[in-house]
Amino acid sequence: MSAKWIGLFAFAALALLAPAASADGFAGLGGEAAGFEQATPGKPLVFPRDFGPHPGFRTEWWYLTANLTDDSGASYGVQWTLFRQARAPGIERPGWASQNIWMGHAAVTTATEHLFAETFARGGVGQAGVTAEPFRAWIDDWTFAADADAPGAGLSRLTISANGPGFRYAFDLAADKPVVRQGDQGFSLKSDDGRASYYFSQPFFRIDGVLVLHGRQVKLSGLAWMDREWSSQPLAATQKGWDWFSLHFSTGAKLMVFRLRDETGRDFRAGTWIGADGAQQALGRDDIVLTPLAPTPVSGRVVPVGWKLQVKSQGIDIETTPVNAASWMATSFPYWEGPIAFHGSHEGKGYLEMTGY
Secondary structure, three states: OOHHHHHHHHHHHHHHHOHHHHHHOHHHOOOOOOOOOOOOOOOOOOOOHHHOOOOOOOEEEEEEEEEEEOOOOOEEEEEEEEEEEEOOOOOOOOHHHOOEEEEEEEEEEOOOOEEEEEEEEEOOOOOEEEEOOOOEEEEOOEEEEEOOOOOOOOOOEEEEEEEEOOEEEEEEEEEOOOOEEOOEOOEEEOOOOOOEEEEEEEEEEEEEEEEEEOOEEEEEEEEEEEEEEEEOOOOOOOEEEEEEEEEEEOOOOEEEEEEEEEOOOOOEEEEEEEOOOOOEEEEOHHHEEEEEEEEEEEOOEEEEEEEEEEEHHHOEEEEEEEOOOOOEEOOOOOEEEEEEEEEEOOOEEEEEEEEOO
16 A cells, blocks of 8 residues: 555544544544643743744644736635644654644636646655755655755745646745744643643745646746744633634734634634834734625635724724635635635735634
């Protein structure tokens, strides 16, 4: 049996357990994590070490979303994600004894199409993994890595590529500001009872390259946002999904906000305002108002593809609209993810992710 099919079987086994774990938050992320490390406040993030994997933690991901345009001004979105899920804590065991399962997602969105791919790998055999220095994340022939022509640049110069049914892409990325530590210096609370993750972002990427869509080559450029997060038990058992926004303002400022929906009725909200100069301000629950709009049938569900978003301390009062309302990722754990535009007190573009619908 090939590495891919062994990985697929193992991850499918986890997926089959998900309905039974429905009392443990979205996708089991609120389930018990005995033996795994937990995110705690006051532990500084260290680079480049934290670009790489954290074997003591149960789950982590490397995430990139990009808002792009072609020469005519048409909007496109691109996503690249690598997830690591550990079935047991500790340093990775060698070869087929590895306890790590890897999953990759890639997507391309236009006004009329949303194309995506999902792939799986077993850890320990070289099919997928991450190295911290030089940074390189890969699964099969999908890569997200430091630019070979810029040694020592960390996350400031990267290349990224992926492919799937009907698409393939390759882009270069460059950032001129340091990463942003979300929450309290990288400690990101997710619930009132202290569930948390470690979380940092690089929201200042410029991106350009080539998308091949159904055999047609398109040159694209724009803005990209990288998220890096790891935890073992980030959700409470009553938290059934989230709504997450990463926004690029026309002024050069950035905003990340999220809402974790709780079946008790007390949703958890948090975020970060990031100035054009890279200065940041943590945002608390009472500062953020998220109002779902435009409930739309998508893949057999009703999903709020438009939102009213307010941040009182920054005078932000905007409404978001999707580039493509049908940006549904029909993957093992399905979710909505796609590019958006916003208008109102401020203008710009960004990405929206919604899970648990």
